[in-house]
Amino acid sequence: MRIAQLLQRQEPFLSLEFFPPKDRAQWPGFFDVVRQLRDLGPLFCSVTYGAGGSTQHNTLEIVTRMKQEYGLEPLAHLTCVGADRARIGSFLSGLAQAGVDNVLALRGDPPRGESTFTPDSEEFQHGSDLVSFIRQDFSDLSIGVAGYPEKHPEAPNMDDDLERLRHKVACGADFIITQLFFDNDAYFDFVARARAVGIGVPIIPGILPVQNLAALKRMLSFCGASVPGEYMSDLEHVHKVYGESGVRGLGLGYAKNQIRNLLDRGAPGVHLYTLNKADTCLDIWKDFSRRDGLK
Numbered sequence: 001m002r003i004a005q006l007l008q009r010q011e012p013f014l015s016l017e018f019f020p021p022k023d024r025a026q027w028p029g030f031f032d033v034v035r036q037l038r039d040l041g042p043l044f045c046s047v048t049y050g051a052g053g054s055t056q057h058n059t060l061e062i063v064t065r066m067k068q069e070y071g072l073e074p075l076a077h078l079t080c081v082g083a084d085r086a087r088i089g090s091f092l093s094g095l096a097q098a099g100v101d102n103v104l105a106l107r108g109d110p111p112r113g114e115s116t117f118t119p120d121s122e123e124f125q126h127g128s129d130l131v132s133f134i135r136q137d138f139s140d141l142s143i144g145v146a147g148y149p150e151k152h153p154e155a156p157n158m159d160d161d162l163e164r165l166r167h168k169v170a171c172g173a174d175f176i177i178t179q180l181f182f183d184n185d186a187y188f189d190f191v192a193r194a195r196a197v198g199i200g201v202p203i204i205p206g207i208l209p210v211q212n213l214a215a216l217k218r219m220l221s222f223c224g225a226s227v228p229g230e231y232m233s234d235l236e237h238v239h240k241v242y243g244e245s246g247v248r249g250l251g252l253g254y255a256k257n258q259i260r261n262l263l264d265r266g267a268p269g270v271h272l273y274t275l276n277k278a279d280t281c282l283d284i285w286k287d288f289s290r291r292d293g294l295k
């Protein structure tokens, strides 16, 4: 079913993001995580897209299996990295054949270690180029795009970035998933600014339960998100005293509070960056389902 339609329901939801495992031997373990997380009743499950299209094939196969074998509602990521008309067209036809109704249209990241993005094609330079192409040739798909509460690192300022977002929606995007953030005020300010410039589509907050400090720092170095000073010093402290398990525990507690507060203040649901790990998400879900009025 199209996510645009699923989002018309009023109850708060969880959705989940996975990445295709690097190597085929990890697939059984990966699908075991998917099976465990199916119990959360996610509204949809997204699957990322490898650099240079290297795992385009894997993304397609995984979303197909999620739909056909696990009865989940998949959202396939697609980026401009390594894009050309033929490659994008064949990916989108593959989705249509598999009965997958949803795509997240992204520009993509520069290769590791590089800070600027060099487009591989004239035609696909920005997320909006993908949105327009999909809307024209695959009009049945529901399309999501990324939004940046703290602005995209390459954007000159907040207003410019918001204008780009407005353009992506004008090209046909149905919903927005945000970049990860750790201060909920940044999300609610972003939603208010988006509404003020006429962006009316649902804006789903993307939440990362921190599980590993080095990985968090790597991610922060290129994604443009910030961590409140006190939270970062607490993470450094538990890492020093208790190691990675301390970081996981603190990250889990922080994510639970963040999610509770988001839903209390009217966010439509939460998109979790799972990092393909079941336990943390199951724990968050227990908390989530204890909220009043939820099953």
Ligand SMILES: NC(=O)C1=CN([C@@H]2O[C@H](COP(=O)(O)OP(=O)(O)OC[C@H]3O[C@@H](n4cnc5c(N)ncnc54)[C@H](O)[C@@H]3O)[C@@H](O)[C@H]2O)C=CC1
Residues within 6 Å of the ligand: 048, 079, 105, 106, 107, 108, 109, 125, 126, 127, 128, 145, 146, 147, 152, 153, 154, 155, 156, 160, 161, 164, 168, 177, 178, 179, 180, 206
């Ligand atoms: N859920 C997820 O997986 C998320 C992924 N991301 C990642 O972030 C990366 C960036 O992708 P998008 O946000 O889709 O890129 P985008 O093309 O929408 O924006 C990228 C940068 O280009 C600027 N820009 C956009 N259109 C422009 C235009 N017409 N002229 C000049 N500048 C323009 C934007 O302001 C921004 O600074 C992707 O790699 C994506 O994987 C980001 C957030 C969430």
Ligand SMILES: Nc1nc(=O)c2c([nH]1)NC[C@@H]1CN(c3ccc(C(=O)N[C@@H](CCC(=O)O)C(=O)O)cc3)CN21
Residues within 6 Å of the ligand: 109, 179, 180, 206, 208, 212, 214, 215, 216, 218, 219, 222, 223, 273, 275
């Ligand atoms: N610019 C950008 N690129 C992305 O790919 C991206 C975003 N932003 N924002 C939303 C999500 C969040 N993403 C994330 C977040 C954390 C890790 C991470 O911690 N990775 C670990 C490896 C995890 C594992 O293999 O178990 C690492 O060590 O980097 C990865 C992707 C991917 N997405």
